Amino acid sequence: xxxxxxxxxxxxxxxxxxxxxxxxxxxxxxxTMFWYxxxxxxxxxxxxxxxxxxxxxxxxxxxxxKFLINHASxxxxxxTVTSAHPEDSSFYICSAxxxxxxxxxxxYFGEGSWLTVV
Amino acid sequence: xEDVEQSLFLSxxxxxxxxxxxxxxxxxxxxxxxxxxxxxxxxQLLTYIFSNMDMKQDQRLTVLLNKKDKxxxxxxxxxxxxxxxxxxxxxxxxxxxxxxxxxxxxRVLVKP
Numbered sequence: 685x686x687x688x689x690x691x692x693x694x695x696x697x698x699x700x701x702x703x704x705x706x707x708x709x710x711x712x713x714x715x716t717m718f719w720y721x722x723x724x725x726x727x728x729x730x731x732x733x734x735x736x737x738x739x740x741x742x743x744x745x746x747x748x749x750k751f752l753i754n755h756a757s758x759x760x761x762x763x764t765v766t767s768a769h770p771e772d773s774s775f776y777i778c779s780a781x782x783x784x785x786x787x788x789x790x791x792y793f794g795e796g797s798w799l800t801v802v
Numbered sequence: 803x804e805d806v807e808q809s810l811f812l813s814x815x816x817x818x819x820x821x822x823x824x825x826x827x828x829x830x831x832x833x834x835x836x837x838x839x840x841x842x843x844x845x846q847l848l849t850y851i852f853s854n855m856d857m858k859q860d861q862r863l864t865v866l867l868n869k870k871d872k873x874x875x876x877x878x879x880x881x882x883x884x885x886x887x888x889x890x891x892x893x894x895x896x897x898x899x900x901x902x903x904x905x906x907x908x909r910v911l912v913k914p
Contacts (some may be wrong), residue, residue, distance in 0.1 A: 718901055727890065727906045728845075777844060781900040789850060791835075791900050796844040 686712050688780050690794030697801055702766045705797045707734075707778030713758035714780035719751075722775040722796075734761040734778075758783075768801040775799075804828040808891055808905035815913050820878040822908045824891030827872065831893040834867060835902070836876045839888045848876070848889075886912045 687710040697703045707717055715736045720728040732753055733741040740753035750772075752764040761780075765772050777796040805827045814820045826834070835850040851858045851865045851874075858865045864877040878885055891905040 716900065720902075720904075728902075728904045730901060730903070733901060779900070779902070785900075789847070791847075791894075791902065793845045793847075798842075 686710075686782060686790070686792045688778065688792045688794040690776075690778060690797050692797060693795055694798045695800070697768055697799070699769055699801055700767055702764055703768055703799060704762055704764045705776055705778075705799070707761045707763070707780065707794050709759045709780045709782075709792070712780075712782040715758060715783060717755060717761040717778055717780040719753065719761070719763050720777050720779070722777065724774075728777065731763075731776075734763075736761075765799065768799070770801045773799055773801045804893070804895065804903050806891055806893055806903050806905035808889075808908045810906070811909050811911070813911045813913060814881050816881060816883055818881055820876075820881045820885065820910055820912075822876045822878075822889050822891075822910065824874040824876075824905050825872055826874065826891070826893050826903075826905075828893055828895045828903070829872070830896040831872075832896050833894050834865075834874050835890075835892040835894075836863075836865065837890040837892060837904075839890065839907070841887075845890070881910075881912050883912045883914060886910055 689708045691706045717734040719731045722728045731746045734753045734755040736755045742748045755761040778794045781790045836848045838846045862879045866875045888907040890907045892902040
């Protein structure tokens with residue numbers, strides 16, 4: 685079946701540095717991918733919609749200059765957390781769906797990436 | 803924006819049935835989902851239901867949808883210790899495409 689891969693699965697970075705997380709659809713193309721964030725013991729909140737070939741659409745309250753999203757191809761979206769701080773430590777997870785599908789079982793999530801900023 | 807609400811915690815004895823409830827506000831919801839998340843892990847899609855259905859059964863899982871009341875439930879029959887996890891209800895509306903709104907999650911603890 686369709687697979688979405690995220691990398692890295694876990695990353696520790698120093699405060700003030702930037703870290704990039706990749707979301708890749710392995711066997712399908714996706715014009716749109718979604719990035720979610722989950723704080724410990726909380727729910728998943730949509731951060732932004734990544735649009736292939738155009739700017740991402742950010743949800744209210746999400747700083748676009750801090751969370752840079754690039755969707756340069758139909759199979760890859762990247763989320764870069766710039767100038768990371770400890771409060772950015774979280775679980776980041778992406779989802780993608782094959783082109784043209786809006787049906788119940790075609791939303792595929794990556795494995796998620798645990799970011800710890802020290 | 804749209805809202806999805808769940809109870810926080812459910813404790814159940816092994817072998818009993820678990821029922822997790824969810825309410826939502828989006829009247830244009832097209833699909834509703836149940837995901838399972840184990841500690842330190844990602845999301846596992848358990849099941850989903852289309853908004854024109856009122857019930858879906860898949861092995862030990864039964865989903866009931868009351869569209870009038872905007873109420874969704876997940877029943878797990880013969881609950882096992884491996885079912886201990888956080889369960890998220892989520893929905894996507896007609897205009898939202900594949901963008902999901904999640905509930906806060908229900909932590910299910912199965913006691914032997």
